[in-house]
Amino acid sequence: MSDTQSHASSEALARARAAMSAEFGTVTRTAFDPARRAPRRLYHTNGFNPPRPIEAAARRGWSGRCPACGEGALFGRWMQVSESCAHCGEALGHARVTNAVPVLAIPLALLAGSLVGGILELLSELPLALELAASELVAVAAAFHVLPRAKGLAVGLAWANHVGGFDPLRHLVPDPEAPAALPSPALPPPVEAP
Numbered sequence: 001m002s003d004t005q006s007h008a009s010s011e012a013l014a015r016a017r018a019a020m021s022a023e024f025g026t027v028t029r030t031a032f033d034p035a036r037r038a039p040r041r042l043y044h045t046n047g048f049n050p051p052r053p054i055e056a057a058a059r060r061g062w063s064g065r066c067p068a069c070g071e072g073a074l075f076g077r078w079m080q081v082s083e084s085c086a087h088c089g090e091a092l093g094h095a096r097v098t099n100a101v102p103v104l105a106i107p108l109a110l111l112a113g114s115l116v117g118g119i120l121e122l123l124s125e126l127p128l129a130l131e132l133a134a135s136e137l138v139a140v141a142a143a144f145h146v147l148p149r150a151k152g153l154a155v156g157l158a159w160a161n162h163v164g165g166f167d168p169l170r171h172l173v174p175d176p177e178a179p180a181a182l183p184s185p186a187l188p189p190p191v192e193a194p
Helices: 003-024 054-062 100-123 128-160
Strands: 027-033 038-043
Touching (some): 100 128
C-alpha cells in the first residue's frame, strides 16, 4: 500500500468517525450484550452505559445534591451518602469514592491555611506563634468545609462516568444459555521486516 493510499484510507476513517460522532454522540459500534440477548450500542467512553452530563453531575455533587436530578440531598448525615435520592429514587448508597476525598480536600485546606499565614506575615506584627495558630485554625476549618463538598464532587463524577459502584450492569449475571459474544476479527500474522 502506498503512502497516498494509506493517507486516503486514514482520512476516510476520520470522516466516518466524525459522521458517527455527529449522529450518535460517543457511540462507536454495536456489540452483543449476553445479559440481554440482544445487540446494544457500545459507547467508547464507558462501555454499554449511555453518557451522562459530567459537568452538571460534578456541580450538583459539590453542592451536596443528587447528581442525577439535582433536587434531593446527597448526604443523610455530615458525610454519609444517602441510600437513595428522596426526589428521584436514584440509588446512591453503593458509591465507593472514599479514597478520592482526601486527595481533593487536603490540598485545598492546606492552600487556604498557607494563604492566611502568608497574609498575616505580610500585613501584621503578630508573633510567629499566633500567626501559625491562626493559619492552622483556618486550614482545619477549610478542611471541615471542603471535605463533604469533595466527597460530593467525587460521587457526582463517579455517577456521571459509571464508575465507583454506579455501573448499571454490575448486578447482572450472564445467562449460561445465552449465545457467546460476537468474536473479534482475527488479526493478521505479524510480518517480519526484510
